[in-house]
Amino acid sequence: MGSGRLAVIGGGVIGLSCAWRAAADGWTVTVVDPAPRSGASWVAGGMLAPVTEAWPGEEDLLALGVESVARWPAFAAAAGEAAGAPVGLRSDGTIVAATGSGDRAELDALAAYLARLDRPVESLSGRALRRLEPAIGPDVRAGLSVPDDLAVDNRMLLAALQVAGEKAGVEFATRSATGVLTQAGRASGVRCAEGPDVAADVVLVCAGAHSGIVHPALDGLVRPVKGEILRLVRRPGALPAPRRTVRALVDGRPVYAVPRDGDGLVVGATQAEQGFDTTVTVGGVRDLLRDVERVLPGVAEYALLEAAAGLRPGSPDNLPLIGRLGDGLLVATGHHRNGILLTPITVDAVLALLRGEPVPEPVRAADPARFTHGKENPGARVDQR
Amino acid sequence: MGSGRLAVIGGGVIGLSCAWRAAADGWTVTVVDPAPRSGASWVAGGMLAPVTEAWPGEEDLLALGVESVARWPAFAAAAGEAAGAPVGLRSDGTIVAATGSGDRAELDALAAYLARLDRPVESLSGRALRRLEPAIGPDVRAGLSVPDDLAVDNRMLLAALQVAGEKAGVEFATRSATGVLTQAGRASGVRCAEGPDVAADVVLVCAGAHSGIVHPALDGLVRPVKGEILRLVRRPGALPAPRRTVRALVDGRPVYAVPRDGDGLVVGATQAEQGFDTTVTVGGVRDLLRDVERVLPGVAEYALLEAAAGLRPGSPDNLPLIGRLGDGLLVATGHHRNGILLTPITVDAVLALLRGEPVPEPVRAADPARFTHGKENPGARVDQR
Numbered sequence: 054m055g056s057g058r059l060a061v062i063g064g065g066v067i068g069l070s071c072a073w074r075a076a077a078d079g080w081t082v083t084v085v086d087p088a089p090r091s092g093a094s095w096v097a098g099g100m101l102a103p104v105t106e107a108w109p110g111e112e113d114l115l116a117l118g119v120e121s122v123a124r125w126p127a128f129a130a131a132a133g134e135a136a137g138a139p140v141g142l143r144s145d146g147t148i149v150a151a152t153g154s155g156d157r158a159e160l161d162a163l164a165a166y167l168a169r170l171d172r173p174v175e176s177l178s179g180r181a182l183r184r185l186e187p188a189i190g191p192d193v194r195a196g197l198s199v200p201d202d203l204a205v206d207n208r209m210l211l212a213a214l215q216v217a218g219e220k221a222g223v224e225f226a227t228r229s230a231t232g233v234l235t236q237a238g239r240a241s242g243v244r245c246a247e248g249p250d251v252a253a254d255v256v257l258v259c260a261g262a263h264s265g266i267v268h269p270a271l272d273g274l275v276r277p278v279k280g281e282i283l284r285l286v287r288r289p290g291a292l293p294a295p296r297r298t299v300r301a302l303v304d305g306r307p308v309y310a311v312p313r314d315g316d317g318l319v320v321g322a323t324q325a326e327q328g329f330d331t332t333v334t335v336g337g338v339r340d341l342l343r344d345v346e347r348v349l350p351g352v353a354e355y356a357l358l359e360a361a362a363g364l365r366p367g368s369p370d371n372l373p374l375i376g377r378l379g380d381g382l383l384v385a386t387g388h389h390r391n392g393i394l395l396t397p398i399t400v401d402a403v404l405a406l407l408r409g410e411p412v413p414e415p416v417r418a419a420d421p422a423r424f425t426h427g428k429e430n431p432g433a434r435v436d437q438r
Numbered sequence: 439m440g441s442g443r444l445a446v447i448g449g450g451v452i453g454l455s456c457a458w459r460a461a462a463d464g465w466t467v468t469v470v471d472p473a474p475r476s477g478a479s480w481v482a483g484g485m486l487a488p489v490t491e492a493w494p495g496e497e498d499l500l501a502l503g504v505e506s507v508a509r510w511p512a513f514a515a516a517a518g519e520a521a522g523a524p525v526g527l528r529s530d531g532t533i534v535a536a537t538g539s540g541d542r543a544e545l546d547a548l549a550a551y552l553a554r555l556d557r558p559v560e561s562l563s564g565r566a567l568r569r570l571e572p573a574i575g576p577d578v579r580a581g582l583s584v585p586d587d588l589a590v591d592n593r594m595l596l597a598a599l600q601v602a603g604e605k606a607g608v609e610f611a612t613r614s615a616t617g618v619l620t621q622a623g624r625a626s627g628v629r630c631a632e633g634p635d636v637a638a639d640v641v642l643v644c645a646g647a648h649s650g651i652v653h654p655a656l657d658g659l660v661r662p663v664k665g666e667i668l669r670l671v672r673r674p675g676a677l678p679a680p681r682r683t684v685r686a687l688v689d690g691r692p693v694y695a696v697p698r699d700g701d702g703l704v705v706g707a708t709q710a711e712q713g714f715d716t717t718v719t720v721g722g723v724r725d726l727l728r729d730v731e732r733v734l735p736g737v738a739e740y741a742l743l744e745a746a747a748g749l750r751p752g753s754p755d756n757l758p759l760i761g762r763l764g765d766g767l768l769v770a771t772g773h774h775r776n777g778i779l780l781t782p783i784t785v786d787a788v789l790a791l792l793r794g795e796p797v798p799e800p801v802r803a804a805d806p807a808r809f810t811h812g813k814e815n816p817g818a819r820v821d822q823r
Contacts, residue, residue: 336738339727353721
């Protein structure tokens with residue numbers, strides 16, 4: 054069991070999860086966030102898809118993701134039980150679909166890469182895909198079935214995590230954090246823009262794309278990567294949505310559609326680096342609509358409920374930053390496209406750090422020391438730009 | 439000057455305008471609407487474009503529109519002065535653009551039709567159009583310039599009309615009207631769903647697509663025609679919006695873009711008859727984005743602020759219903775695509791009716807008696823379906 058006061062900067066999925074679990078572990082926890090449950094965690098699609106996100110050269114990230122997705126069912130059950138409300142985990146698996154010949158070549162390369170890593174996936178013809186998911190249209194010529202890549206309703210999850218935290222005693226300071234307070238070289242609390250500062254024995258930075266604003270050591274390490282996403286819902290008479298998550302390459306552009314209970318479908322996501330801009334653009338929405346219709350033609354009759362943009366926290370090597378940043382100062386950010394996927398293993402690592410125990414093995418590659426090591430003052434500015 | 443109590447059912451652009459002008463004319467006015475300034479008037483694009491809306495066989499509607507657009511500058515000035523706030527009238531004119539050869543043939547037919555009516559318009563090459571409006575893209579091959587077709591910011595207008603009404607003493611009963619009360623064969627007030635009924639000496643029905651719910655004589659005459667519309671705004675670095683309203687035919691589909699002060703652009707509008715459904719659909723938004731980009735390619739970089747759907751009040755012959763429906767009962771509805779355009783002349787007609795004077799000549803074709811004439815009880819159900 055831990056003890057003392059923990060201040061968590063950021064009320065997204067990582068911050069809320071760490072707050073809940075730390076409070077259950079004996080800490081007195083305050084989450085500092087002007088708008089908990091908003092930001093990238095709110096906008097996200099909720100894919101839990103390490104295998105279909107795999108990319109040659111990112112084996113550390115794949116290992117981290119595979120380990121985290123394995124922890125997801127237990128994490129979802131624990132959060133759901135603590136909150137007394139479901140988190141919306143879906144276990145129907147994921148399809149990867151390809152349209153043009155270039156897209157099929159990329160799909161074959163992914164399948165070969167996964168086979169070399171002993172993660173074989175099932176290659177399917179367009180016809181076989183449509184037998185699995187009749188919503189898939191005739192432009193899809195080939196695909197893969199990846200049953201272990203899951204999905205979660207990120208908004209149900211956020212609601213459950215906040216309730217679980219509140220039941221465990223987590224307090225919320227709904228104001229903006231502007232920095233980490235230090236005393237005699239040790240983190241001593243959170244400086245706030247509106248209202249009083251928050252005193253703490255340990256500070257945990259989970260501020261996502263805004264982490265660099267909170268602490269200078271993260272400025273230039275964590276950068277905002279904008280993503281636009283649409284929320285659809287089936288209307289009466291329209292074709293049913295797929296049961297599985299459908300990811301696709303359409304003329305080289307990636308698009309995904311994540312089903313939700315209640316006939317919902319979340320369609321994402323564009324990727325752009327334009328600073329802290331969260332504008333939804335005409336071109337982004339046009340691409341998402343065009344591409345998802347190529348793969349799932351029936352969505353033309355769906356209702357478009359929402360178009361939104363969020364800022365993923367990118368890191369220089371696409372691995373997150375999970376570990377110790379200074380005395381009394383922990384960080385769990387930089388999760389880029391994988392924040393919700395990596396939540397269970399990130400939380401387990403943060404709990405281990407709070408207890409003074411070693412982190413799970415795959416998290417060691419995410420130690421922020423890979424960027425800050427050798428600096429005299431790890432709290433000083435690290436400019437990677 | 440009038441006298442007595444006037445109840446106006448409907449707080450859209452027609453209802454608010456009539457309420458303001460009647461109150462200024464001496465009437466004690468109550469507007470009955472659960473949500474004034476919402477509905478089709480709020481969703482609208484704000485085109486004031488009788489000429490570019492002209493259609494062979496609809497000469498009465500063209501005459502009504504031309505007469506109304508001529509009254510628009512004075513109406514806008516009066517409303518703006520009464521409210522102490524501008525209504526956002528734009529006098530830059532309208533361009534009609536065509537892309538494919540079928541679209542050009544339709545454009546030529548429109549130009550020939552307008553010439554036969556002695557409403558000549560200027561035919562322009564694609565290059566000449568781009569000299570006028572550099573935002574127009576290379577897919578546009580030909581067009582027309584119609585300087586007298588104007589536009590207004592319908593949301594500024596609604597705000598100004600409500601303020602003008604309030605300053606003139608208009609009261610608002612923010613509840614749903616469910617019918618017209620009668621006493622000894624004469625309208626005596628408005629039956630309300632929530633809260634007390636509204637007593638009146640004269641009742642004016644301006645309930646748009648919902649008019650048939652309010653009075654049985656309008657049920658089956660006025661039907662909802664759904665339209666989806668997008669609101670964009672230019673982002674820094676994106677190409678400027680056109681100064682003029684741009685209407686276009688893209689592979690046979692009509693699309694329009696109405697500029698707003700402050701770099702806004704309103705893009706509309708789909709057309710569908712599906713009852714009282716105001717869902718925004720994937721297919722509708724996809725069509726609007728694709729088609730407006732064909733005409734104004736720079737909008738790809740614009741922000742998409744809003745997608746909404748409204749219900750135009752359609753009538754059997756596309757002419758509105760403006761006139762006497764019974765003793766103490768007036769109607770001004772069924773304006774379909776032209777409610778904002780036809781506001782000034784509709785208001786002038788309603789004021790004339792309230793004063794017992796003849797309506798302006800072009801409004802005579804809009805007398806509801808063309809549908810209800812010969813019925814023993816003009817308040818009884820008229821089934822035109």
